[in-house]
Amino acid sequence: MNLDGLDLPADADVYLCGSLPFMRSLRTQLLQDGIPARGIRYEVFGPDLWLAHVEG
Template identity: 75%
Template sequence: MLDDSDAPPPLVSAGIGCTPMAGVLEHLAATGSGREVWVLHADHSPDDHALRADIRRLVDELPDARARFWYERDTDREPGARRGLMDVDGLGLPADADVYLSGSLPFMRAVRAQLLKAGVPARRVRHEVFGPDLWLADTEG
């Protein structure tokens, strides 16, 4: 999933989509990466956020990493968490970032549109679907 460049890799996920991002963070921490890393995650609540403690620990291990979380409820249980849906507007993502998206298709479509509006070139937005099989809805009748 992650390339070998020095470009900052914003890791943007929702729900269980944080699973591959945790693997990327493990790799970056194990290799002593000095890359600027952004971890952006949206979920229903801190309790629903899988691997939250592991992700916090890995972000703390990396010298130039930061995390921002969005929750629909119980934001007071996670310091610095924002309430509501993810909004990347105004975050100041690095211009040379290669963004990695992981989550449901609706989430990735919404965030990709925000990224494009913010000036991130489409070729710098990579994705991995990590959610329900939406194509099944077309076959059930």
């Protein structure tokens, strides 16, 4: 996903949900575009990482 051309205000609150690679990419772009880290919220969407340990 490319955020080029998206005009976000500097005080925007941004909410991300998705896989870690997806969110890392978007977070990097947001930070480069001047959105402060305190304005970026996220929730990881993916497999339960503890499940493999319990079953293993």
